[in-house]
Amino acid sequence: MKYLTLNEEVLLLAILRLKGDAYPVSIREKVIEMTEKDVVYGTLYNSLDQLQKKGYLRSEKGDPTPERGGKSKIYFKLTERGISALRNTVEFHESIWEGIDELSARLKKN
C-alpha cells in the first residue's frame, strides 16, 4: 500500500474542500490559504498531472468563460482511489501516532 506524500495530501484535501468548484485557480488559492506558501502554476500543473496519472483525480471541462479569454475551466474531482488513498493515509497517520499523546502534549506545551 502506497501512502501519499504531504504535497499530494494537501492537494487532494484542497480539492476535496472545494467540493465541486475545484479548478486550478481556486485550487491554487486554497493551497496557498492552507499552507500559507505561494504555489507556482507550473508546479501545480505538474502535480495535478501526476495525480491524475496515478488515478486519484479525474478532470472534466466546464463551460468557457469570458474572463478566461474564452477558455473553459477544467474541474478536478477525486476518484474512488483518491478517496481511499486519503483514507489510508489518515489511518496510517493515526496508527503511527497511536499512544504518543504524552509527546504531543509536550510538544504542545512548548
Next chain:
Amino acid sequence: MNNMGKRPPRIAEWLLRRMTYYNHKFLCSGDLSEDYIQIMEKYGRVNACFWYWTQVIRSLIPYLFYSVNRGTIMFKNYIKTTFRNIRRHKSFSLFNILGLSVGMASCILILLYVRFEKSYDSFHKDADRIFRIRMDRYHNNEKVFESAVTYPAVGIELKNEFPEVDEFVRLYPHIQGVVRYEEKLFSENNMFYVDSSFFSIFSYKLTSGDVNNALNKPNSVVITEEIARKYFGDKDPVGEILIHESANLNLTVTGVLENIPENSHLDFDFIISINTFEQFLQPGILQTSWGWYDFYTYIKLKPGADPDYFQAKLPDFIEKHDGERLRARNARLVFLLQPLQNIHLNSDLSWEAGVNGNGKAVTFLTIVAYLILIIALINFVNLSTARSFEKAREVGIRKVIGAFKSQLINYYIFEAIILCVISMILCAVLVLTILPYLSELLNKDISTVLFDSVFFWIRIFLIFVIGMTATAYYPSMILSSFRPVSVIKGLNKTSKSGLITRKGLLTVQFAISIFILSCTLIIFKQLDYMTNFDIGLDLEQTMVIVNPVDTDDSELLNSRVNTFKENILSLHEVSGITSSVGFPGSENFWIWSFRTEGMTEDDRVNSYINSIDYDYFDIFNIEILAGRNFSREIITDDSLSVIINRTAVDVFQFGSPGEAIGKYITSGDNKWRIVGVINDYYDLSLKNQVEPNLFFLNRMIPGYMALKINIGDSGIIDDVRNIWDNCYGALPFDFFFADEHYNRQYINEQKFGEIFSIFSFLTLFVACLGILGLSTYVIGQRTKEIGIRKALGSSSSRIGLLLTGEFTGFIIAANILSYPVMHIVMNKWLQGFARHIDPDFGSYILSVLIVLVLSILTISYKTVKASLVNPVVSLRYE
C-alpha cells in the same frame, strides 16, 4: 476597458504555451489569465504583468524537471531498441559503421597531411612578418629566371633605406665539404654561411650556446644535435674545434641547435658565420655586390607594416641601385616578397634551398578528402534507407500503437546518431593506428600536427556533425512517412521520387569513385612515363662517388682524381669512369652569361656551365649531333674549346648544330671555339625544361666521379672502396647510384601517387558498400516480381542479368558526369611537368571497367541470392 487590454503579456503567454505544449495542453493559459485579470483590477496593469511574468518564469524549473524526466524514459527506450537493431542486422550495421568510419578516417588522415604541409615554418615566432626576397629577371621583356636567391647587397640596402624593415639575414649555401674532428672525417653537404641576425629572424632553438652571440665572430659554427652526436658523441661540443678541410677553416662550435623541425623549408646541419666566408672574398663585396646572386635573403618587417605597400616601393629601390645598368642591357628586375609560410607549398623557383612541396597536389588532396567524406555520407543514406525496407513493419507497429511522426523522426535520428558515434569511435581508432604507417610512407612525421590546434578538430567535428545530421534526417523522414496500414499489409512501396533520389546519390558516388580512380591511374602513368622517359642519357649501372674537396690545393686535388681514375680502371667490372662538376639530377648552381661574336655585350645570354672530362659523353651515352668530343690529342681543347647542347644552339641563334661548329662563344676576355654539339638531355627532371648548357674541359675541380660498373657483382663496392682508400686515405667514401639519385627528384610525385592509390581504393570500398545497400533495397522491393518471373519460367541467370543491368545503367550515367571534371583537373596537374602525357581516354575506360566489374561483383552477391530463391518462398513472402 476593452478586451484587448485584458490580454496578459504576449511573449510570456507564448513562452507558457511552448512549455506546456506536451504535457499541459489541456490546462493551458486560461487559469493564469483569470488570475491576471483579478490582479489587474485590484493592483493595476503593471503589477499584474509582473506577477504573470514571475509565474511563467518560475514555472520553467518544474517544467524542465518534468520534461527531462520524460525524456530519459524515451531515451532509454531508444538506446535499447537501437542496440537491438544493430545486433539483429549485423551485416548491415557493420557495412554502415565500416563505410562511415573508413570514410571519415580517410578524410581526417588526408586533412592531417594537408595540415602538416600547410604548417611549414609556422613555428617561427613572427612567421607572418618574415619574407624571402624573390628575384625575377627579364631580358627584352622575356622572363629569364625566377630566382630564390639574390644579390648580397639587397638585404643590407633594404634595411638601410626602409624603416619598416626590422632585420634581414642572408644565407649562402655552401654545397659540399669535408669536415674533420680529431680522427673523424665526414663529407657534409648541408651548410650555410649566415648573417649573425639569423637567430633574431628565425626561431630555431639552441640547446646550448648563446643565441645572441653565436654567429658574431668569424670562424663560428652552430651545429644540430644530430651532427653533434656524430662528431662528439656525448661530449659537450661547445668550444670544440671542427676542421673544415675543403675551405681550410678551423671552426669553433658556439652552439648546438635542436634538430630542425620537419616542417621547416630550410634544412641544414651546419651554420657558419658569414664573416668567416668574407675573409676569402674581395673586401666589401658582400656589402655592395649587385651581380653575384647566390644569397637567400630574408627580411622581417616591423609589426604593422603592410607588405603589399612595401613591395610597391621596391621598383624604385631597384631603379636607384641598378636602373642604369639594367636599362643598358635591356633587362628588367623585379623583387617580390614571399611570405615565409608560403615558401614550402607555393614556391617553385630556380635554386630553391630544398625540395618544396606541391601546393597544387595539396589542394587536390583536400578536395579528395571532402569527396571521400561525401561518398561515405551518401553511403550512409543509402544503407539506412535500404534498411527502412526491413524496418517498415516496425514503423507500422509503432504508428499503430500511437507514435507521432515527430517521435519516429526523433527516434530514427537518434538511431542514426548512435551509429555515427560508434563510427566516430572506430574512426578515431583507425586514424591513430594508420597515422604512424602513413607518416612512414610519407617520410614525414604527421603526428606532430595531431594535437596542435583545437580549431582543426572543432572544424572537423562540426563538418561531421552537420554532415551526419543532414544524412540522418533523410532516412528518418522516409521511414516515418510510411503509412501504417499499407506497411503492415506488406505494401511498402516508397515513392518513386525517393528511389530516384537514392539512385541519383549513387550515381554521384560512382562519379566520384571513377574520378578518383582515373586520376590515380593517370598519376601513375605520368610517373611511369617520367621514370621510363628517354632523358637523353644513360644512368643505368652507374655508381657515383662524391669527390671530397678537403684542401684548396687544386693541383693535389686534380692529381688525386687522376690517380683514382687510372687505378679504378684496373678493376675488370669497371668499364669506364668520368668526372664532372655538375651531375644529372642535382641542381646546377653554375650559371654564367655569354655572347656570340655577332651579339653585343647587352644581348648576353645566361647559360649553365659544366666542367667535364674526355669520357663524360661516352659514359652517359650522350649523342653528339655535330662536331666532335673533346680529344686528348688536341692540346688546345682544355682552354679554348667548348661543347654546347642543342638548346644552346637555338638560344645563341646559330641555326643548326652543323652551323654552330667553329663559331666562337665569348665571356669577358675569354673566347671559346665550339667544337661539338650534343643532343639535349634532361639534366634535371622532366618537370623542368632543358636549359642551354656549355661544357668545358677540366676547368673546375670535379664534384662527382661516375663509374660504369656491373652492379650484379656484389663485391664491386668493396673493391672500389679498397682503391679509394689507397688514393684518398681516410677521406669519406660517399657514393650513390645515378638512376636512383635521378629518380629521387620524383619522390613527391611518387608519394602523391601512393597516397592517391590508397585513398582511391578506400573510396571504391565505401562506394561498393553503397551499391550493396541499394541493391539489397531494390531486390527486396521486387521479391514478388522475381517470384512471378520464376513461376512463369524465367531462368535464374536471366533474372540476375535483369537486376544487374539496372545498376549498370547509372554507373554509365556517372561516367558522363565524371569525365569532363577528370579531364580538366588532370590537365591542370600535368601542366606542372615540362614533359607530360595527355589525360587519355584509355586509363579512363580502364577505371570505368574496374568500377563496373567491382560493382557487378558486389551486386551479384545479392542478385544471385535473390534469383536462386524458390518462387514459392518469394511469393509467400507477403
